[in-house]
Ligand SMILES: Nc1ncnc2c1ncn2[C@@H]1O[C@H](COP(=O)(O)OP(=O)(O)O)[C@@H](O)[C@H]1O
Ligand SMILES: O=C(O)C1=C[C@@H](OP(=O)(O)O)[C@@H](O)[C@H](O)C1
């Protein structure tokens with residue numbers, strides 16, 4: 672692994688269903704480092720689920736809390752950090768990410784729809800998950816690409832295999 676002066680060993684970005692939370696935890700285990708997920712941080716700070724924060728406080732408030740969680744983690748977390756899929760839309764977060772080991776997990780629309788269907792509720796994808804996902808992925812793709820230091824395709828691959836590729840690239 673490359674040595675870094677500071678910051679997380681890897682920061683995972685990508686759309687919902689790309690596997691950031693799953694692959695991030697496995698990568699941290701593999702590296703023997705702690706794992707952190709900004710969605711879990713927001714839940715810990717608010718004492719609510721991400722869905723409840725969206726419904727009760729609104730998306731704007733969620734984005735503020737998320738940006739704060741990213742800022743804290745980039746300063747203090749030495750392990751693997753998974754961001755929520757939309758965290759990179761925040762302009763200050765984009766600036767903060769430059770210089771970090773940002774790993775972009777790519778996923779195609781079909782796979783993302785399948786994976787999200789299997790996972791817990793995502794408030795943005797409750798209605799019309801396929802068309803919402805397509806819209807989010809098209810809007811965000813240039814940003815994910817622009818921030819990525821390492822890009823890994825995940826379609827048709829097991830999480831363990833994705834982890835092995837990231838480990839080799841770090
Ligand atoms: N490479 C993969 N192949 C198959 N299923 C996956 C893969 N990566 C993640 N999953 C599954 O997809 C769902 C969403 O994964 P998750 O890690 O929550 O994604 P994200 O955090 O990027 O939204 C979970 O059920 C997870 O087990
Ligand atoms: O893409 C998004 O805007 C979101 C993605 C979710 O995280 P995952 O990408 O881990 O699903 C979560 O932060 C929230 O539901 C909003």
Ligand SMILES: [Mg+2]
Nearest residue numbers: 691692753755
């Ligand atoms: Mg996640």
